[in-house]
Amino acid sequence: MSEARFKPGERVKVLKAYPLGHVRTPFYIRGHTGTVERLCGVFPNPEELAQMRDGLPAQPLYRVRFFQKSIWPDYRGGAKDVLEVEIFQHWLEPA
Amino acid sequence: MGGLPAGPVDRSQHEYAEWERRVDAMCMLAGNKKLCSVDQRRRNIEALPPEVYDNTAYYEKWVVSLGESLIQRGVITTEELARKMAEVNERG
Numbered sequence: 001m002s003e004a005r006f007k008p009g010e011r012v013k014v015l016k017a018y019p020l021g022h023v024r025t026p027f028y029i030r031g032h033t034g035t036v037e038r039l040c041g042v043f044p045n046p047e048e049l050a051q052m053r054d055g056l057p058a059q060p061l062y063r064v065r066f067f068q069k070s071i072w073p074d075y076r077g078g079a080k081d082v083l084e085v086e087i088f089q090h091w092l093e094p095a
Numbered sequence: 096m097g098g099l100p101a102g103p104v105d106r107s108q109h110e111y112a113e114w115e116r117r118v119d120a121m122c123m124l125a126g127n128k129k130l131c132s133v134d135q136r137r138r139n140i141e142a143l144p145p146e147v148y149d150n151t152a153y154y155e156k157w158v159v160s161l162g163e164s165l166i167q168r169g170v171i172t173t174e175e176l177a178r179k180m181a182e183v184n185e186r187g
């Protein structure tokens with residue numbers, strides 16, 4: 001099991017990468033910076049499970065909070081509106 | 096698909112057809128027997144060519160993906176699947 005590197009409240013940047021394969025990190029959030037809201041748990045890596053391997057070591061999964069207006073250039077909602085995305089640790093870097 | 100514009104979402108509900116129930120059951124059983132996983136299913140669905148993805152129903156995608164998974168794990172061969180599909184087609 002991989003150690004959890006981030007704590008709630010820490011700023012993180014999502015890796016801006018486009019590998020082939022089964023990836024759970026949505027395209028639209030790659031390269032964006034957000035704040036760790038919570039650690040959801042530790043789970044086998046779905047990118048590996050998809051390739052029929054065991055997905056170990058298990059990876060910490062975080063719920064990361066982003067401001068909607070920082071993601072969508074034409075966002076017309078409130079300035080404080082947020083979006084939360086669950087992202088595995090290996091897709092995150094300290095921001 | 097991949098964030099492309101796709102028009103409005105069809106929110107209508109429908110009763111599941113018998114074949115859809117069977118596909119769901121087969122996928123669950125294959126999962127219980129470790130012959131498939133949710134992630135492998137998704138990977139195989141994501142690998143469908145765009146024209147196939149656009150023209151197949153939800154559970155059609157599932158059953159195509161299940162066939163792929165069983166081939167990938169060596170449970171069946173492509174030839175066996177092809178022969179069976181031809182046989183079923185003959186039956187009409």
